[in-house]
Amino acid sequence: MPTLAQPRELLQRFSLGEVDAFEELFRLHQGEVYRWILRVVRDPAIAEDLTVETFWRIHRSHARFDPARSFEAWARRIASNAALDYLRSKPRETELPDDLPQPPQPDPGISQELRQKTARAFGWLPPKLRIAATLALIEEQPYKEIAEALGISTGAVKLRVFRALRRLRKNLQRQGVEL
């Protein structure tokens, strides 16, 4: 998420509960918050709903915000929690649509069936591992940024990605895929 310099005064007004300041921050950050959530949930309609949920949580917690700290990082943390709550609330993927989105440069060595099985195996991962693996391996976000957003250390992110890869391999083996 690019850093936008917000005047300290705006952040202070927000922390005091001024709706005008909240609206200004909302307009500055709604696009970035949406993109961050979309990376995790991968569904534009759900990402929009969770963006609204995130800003509702931000507004609810305005008094706890420290104007000396970064609003972007705080918003990203709340957005990650909202996305994680969503992943926990929905049943793990069992059925997938036949038409998975096409990669920009499809690899002819990877069949549609293998792509389906991989997506299904990924959907079986626990939400905590899935969110770390999505952000690190698919979206290629910096580990430091992921760690801040999830409220854990960089080492813990690496460990979750490692465990996700191991579980993914097992989930693929369950479907008869050997790598």
Added chain:
Amino acid sequence: MTTDDERMKHLLKQSLPPTSTQPRATLQRDLWPATLDRLDKTSVALPWFDWALLAAVVMWLAIFPRAIPVLLYHL
């Protein structure tokens, strides 16, 4: 990352392409009206303990109706 891990990463990216390469990667509409609606809906909601307190006061007044003038005097 090992070669196996790299291969798995490649397979993942082929199966679940990064969202930046997909349509609607950016926000298509202003979400401020929806957020305002959400704030309006919750601003009238009372926490459960407020309702419990209200119920306790009503019950107390029903059991001891003589307390009503005293309560009104103190309000």
